[in-house]
Amino acid sequence: MEKEYYVCTGCGLLCEDIETELEKRAISKVYTACRVGVAHMKENPGTAKFWVEGKNTDEATAIGKAAALLKAAKNPLIFGLDNSTNEAQKKAIELAKKLNATLDDSSSFSFGPLMAALLQKKFKTCSLDEVRDKADVSVFWGADPSDSHPRQLSKFAYFPRGKEKQRGWEEERTAIAIDIRKTHTAKICGNEFYQVPLGGDAEFMEALIAGLSGKLPKTSYKYPPKKLLELANLLKAAKFGVIFIGQDLLYSLETLAPLFRLMDTLNEKAKGDFFLIPLLEAYNMRGFNENLFEETGFVNRVKFEAGSVKHGPEYSVVESLKAKAVDAALIIGSDPLANLPYSIIKELLEIPLITIDPCETLTSKKAQVSIRSGVSGVEAGGSALRIDGVRVAFKPVFESKCPSDEEILFKIMEAF
Amino acid sequence: MDFGSFLSAPELKLKIVTYRDIFQNKALIEDRFGEEYIAKSALIKLDSVDLKNLSLKKGETVILKNSFGKVVVKAEASDSETPHRGIAYMPNSPWSNRLVSTETGGTGVPRFKEIEATVVSAKGEKITELEF
Known part of the structure; x- marks a missing residue:
């Protein structure tokens, strides 16, 4: 049957x-x-x-x-x-x-503002099927899919053997978490967890843009520049990168401008393309x-x-x-x-x-x-x-x- | 006579960060008026030093208060490896929403994530019931 x-x-x-x-x-x-x-x-x-x-x-x-x-x-x-x-x-x-x-x-x-920008095509986005088949770098920013979208990592972003990612997470995929606390998703990301102080996301983005542009990344909260440069290099090497945005990031940003600037810089400096997907909950x-x-x-x-x-x-x-x-x-x-x-x-x-x-x-x-x-x-x-x-x-x-x-x-x- | 009851309990200022929790979400779906949902929602996770300074033991209740509201919830030490004194974590829930500012500056977006409040021992007071 x-x-x-x-x-x-x-x-x-x-x-x-x-x-x-x-x-x-x-x-x-x-x-x-x-x-x-x-x-x-x-x-x-x-x-x-x-x-x-x-x-x-x-x-x-x-x-x-x-x-x-x-x-x-x-x-x-x-x-x-x-x-x-x-x-x-x-x-x-x-x-x-x-x-x-x-x-x-x-x-x-x-x-709302991120969805309006998405529908007005202010940044590149892609399907979850493309993420499963092609993505080598997934960033979870203010997002904890292990709690909000429990099968996201196993079906799409990290663990599956995609069409062009047959060696999976062990060799071909990197998952990165940027968050104010060590979430369940951040634990899966292991060493690729970047803890940002409360309200420090916009500055972290600007520092990352500096790092991607070959400048010294500085933050008022003295985030180690070496670690920021390591992250910038990891993102630069991506052939198919995707940033998943969670609600926590949106509450931390006064405007979305730094995020859009980061997406533009990534698409200019990285080996491949960078896409953004909002992790909508309902x-x-x-x-x-x-x-x-x-x-x-x-x-x-x-x-x-x-x-x-x-x-x-x-x-x-x-x-x-x-x-x-x-x-x-x-x-x-x-x-x-x-x-x-x-x-x-x-x-x-x-x-x-x-x-x-x-x-x-x-x-x-x-x-x-x-x-x-x-x-x-x-x-x-x-x-x-x-x-x-x-x-x-x-x-x-x-x-x-x-x-x-x-x-x-x-x-x-x-x-x- | 319990002279301790005349002493003012230690009070701390906190920044409360709300978060999502899969176990709480499951409990919400199963019974949003049930004990499990209340236990997983009316909860604040403090730095272990803050918990000690408030003379609290795990599972005792605390009063969280600011100019927007007041709630009694259970307190426990967070499992964070890094210290976070002055910052506490609370599952997103009707209890955390009682403390959310309505000062939106006309933007239509309340400040759900970073809530400033004071915390003090509730001295055995029960968790706030949700009544409107």
């Missing part, structure tokens, strides 16, 4: 080689996935649930109430969607247009950024208004809540009550909330309307964009009574 493989939507790697065993309409065993993936694939209560004001209700009542709250709002916010399919994201953009809503996702306070943040970019030219923080679109920090989830500019919120696949600072949460609790999520969350517990949706790749099919932009389509492991995010959004729009 031919084996069936499924896609794990536990992180942005979208691993496509997952095998499962079913028992009584629930996944009992998961093979191939990582620790997070196994937990994620088993996260399948399988029953549809609808709450209005904390009480169980039926689908029509919940959808009707959600539509009424959104319709009554003058300036609703739609937030989340990084854990939704492309199809649901496109539907949410359509809904935002119809409602003249503000639309934003978590890239607003993480990868499974379809890339999809949200690309789908919205295609539609509006912006990756996040937009406000639709009578056929036009506005963009700027004032339309970010944080600033629009701080300014009390939004008067209702539809939260899809996100838990802002867990992820945002407390004073922002207080503003969110002042307005009507609607949540669509496979899990019960701190936010869904406080919502006027809460709808349980099917887990993507387990109970609901669709497609998503992997962190490198490769489109991955997936089917559900089993038929579920839980509607998908897309179906729920469609029904809310029908109820207007």
Whole structure:
């Protein structure tokens, strides 16, 4: 019998080689996935649930109430969607247009500027398959895939025997970690771990650029120039280099300019090409950024208004809540009550909330309307964009009574 | 009488660096309201000398406080080989987010990663429950 493989939507790697065993309409065993993936694939209560004001209700009542709250709002916010399919994201953009809503996702306070630069082609990027087949130098900067993307090193960046890297990590690949602490990934990198002081990344980049340009690399925190020059020479010798950027680096940099200068210098001085891949965490943040970019030219923080679109920090989830500019919120696949600072949460609790999520969350517990949706790749099919932009389509492991995010959004729009 | 209770507990200023943890993430997915997630999230890892200076033993609770909020979490020594006095590590969680500044300068990006706070023994106080 031919084996069936499924896609794990536990992180942005979208691993496509997952095998499962079913028992009584629930996944009992998961093979191939990582620790997070196994937990994620088993996260399948399988029953549809609808709450209005904390009480169980039926689908029509919940959808009707959600539509009424959104319709009554003058300036609703739609937030989340990084854990939704492309199809649901496109539907949410359509809904935002119809409602003249503000639309934003978590890239607003993480990868947004880097994703905008990527889609505007401000640096070279490549696919994870190319990394697996060709990369001889992988740099993890403020990134710890061993914790955030557990199979990244074994499937792509370091351990596999790629088409042009048959001798693998023992002879043909170098992994480098640059971080403020010795992460699990840094431990794998062994001697190629470069510890930077808190907030010292931009200076480290400038020093590295100096080292690559044949100058003495200096930092105010007196990082040993010899070690910096060794790193510069290692990067210079790369035939196919890739830098994986994690969220920790983005929080350390005031602007991305030093990073872009470093990428330009590497591509000028190194033997081969250097590429950059953001290590996006949610499974379809890339999809949200690309789908919205295609539609509006912006990756996040937009406000639709009578056929036009506005963009700027004032339309970010944080600033629009701080300014009390939004008067209702539809939260899809996100838990802002867990992820945002407390004073922002207080503003969110002042307005009507609607949540669509496979899990019960701190936010869904406080919502006027809460709808349980099917887990993507387990109970609901669709497609998503992997962190490198490769489109991955997936089917559900089993038929579920839980509607998908897309179906729920469609029904809310029908109820207007 | 326990005269020790009248003495002010030592207090330290900290820079808290948040991080991701795969075991915490797994616990979140399995049950975000469960004991395992709380144990792996409401936690701060201090330099062992800082822990000693605060007269703390592993697993005792501490109060973390700044102008944005206050939380009680468990403290333990970090496993870092290099000393990091004055810097502490905390898994990214609703507990660390209670201390995050909302001063964004209009950028829309709160400072999630480098949080300044004071730490003091909580003298047996329980971990902060997440209620809104």
